[in-house]
Amino acid sequence: MTYAVTPDGTRIAYQIQGRGTPLVLLAGQANDHHWWDAVRADFHPARSTVTLDYRGTGDSDKPDALYSTELFAQDVIAVLDELGIDRADVYGTSMGGRVAQHIAARHPRRVGALVLGCTSPGGTHSVERGNDVRRALAQPQPEAARQALLELMYTPRWIASHPGPHHTLGDPRMPAHARRRHLVASNQHDAWDLLPGISAPTLVVHGSDDLLNPAANAPLIADRIPDARLHLIPNGRHAYFEEFRAHASPLVLDFLTTAHKP
Template identity: 50%
Template sequence: MTQSYSFGLRTGEGEQHVSARDQHTITTRDRFRLAVQVSGPPQAPALLLLPGQANSHAWWDGLRSDFEPQFRTVTFDYRGTGGSRGELGVLSTASFAADAAEVLDQLGIARAAVYGTSMGGRIAQMLALNFPDRVSALVLGCTTPGGPHSIKRPREVGRSLARLRGREHTQYLFSLFYTPDWTGAARCSKLLGDDTMTPQESAAHLRISASHNAFDRLPEITAATLIVHGDEDLMNPVDNAHLLHERIANSRILICRGGRHGFFEEFAEVVNPEINGFLHDVS
């Protein structure tokens, strides 16, 4: 069943809260060192939060605390972001999902709820497909199944993202994430990319997102799934949410009226309680 909401707005600047968190470094199967962050009650169920393309765990700053009364939240910096730097090699959403499984392993977490947004939603799909026993519930935000059946962003959006540079590019990206009612400034957003990344690292992340294709395998997902999306998302059109809903059995869908690609932050006061309620219901 599709649910649709018109949500109240956060004001943006001055309201973010960054939770105190434990910092870890793990070494993966191929000797890559990943920076990992954990916060929330140590004995609570785990919630793995997966950020978008070309972003570190900072994507979740100001948001993860909404989940911490109920969950022990876990993030990690993708290869090429934040504190996870080194030779990147061949990467994919499946390899990042394998990294996520190793993070859970080394933290001693057998199963976790998983919430991924944008590219993080692509990685979450692969985690649920390739490591089904590790995923207790799944939330897919502003994401896509990928492949030829997915709905591409408008051509002009892609052209503008490729053509614009500097401040113009930042402001255009900001307009794709937030509505004009959002009072925060682009410089304060945690969603517009990790500016410590090299061009090579950013390009690698772009290839990871672009090559994702889970469409044929989505019916294999057995975890209870909630799909959330904004209906004015030009970065990743909302029709992709409906594709995911059709392909994943017994999934639920929640559409945010007026939401753009960063709807999960702009409308967090209503979105996050809905997600918490879903995770409570299926746990």
């Protein structure tokens, strides 16, 4: 196992695969690097991929202390420093997109191109999920809540033909305190005032049928970041990048290639 050590002494486990221009892949809330298992190889013909286990997940340390999306962004920078990577493309989905907003806004020289998937700006300007979604996820029976999350991630047709395991439903090894810390970090995210300062070429991607993080957030972000492009994946839910990988992965690769052309 390979680790980067952050300024506060936390060990962050990271993984690197492939060759070429580095692409950092950032997972959703309470998930580790396995979030990307199904699609990671899609990027390897043109990119190396860098993933990490957020603090609180996977093989990283799990301190019971304040977490934030800005702190997660600092952890990503620590990984890039450990690898000697001065500049990388960044693709963040869900909470990973929130972390990516901080990286691009606060460390502009480290980001070549930016992809923000199924995410939101946070704060009072974001479009929150409906109360029916909240109730479904808060069911007292764990299996019922898990099934509700699965149906928010994928369409019924895809679920019927893909029995799992599903690596987007949370890291099963997380201790309870880390899950709570991740939830607070994601809920307290607010990058609205930072978005206009993002200078990296940016693509905003979202599933058109995403109810977990409503698709209405996508145009909010795209309108806020200078010259950002917006693309909605028809029929996509929250895990559009996996279910609709034949659409999403080439879209992202094409954008990254175009973004680096003079």
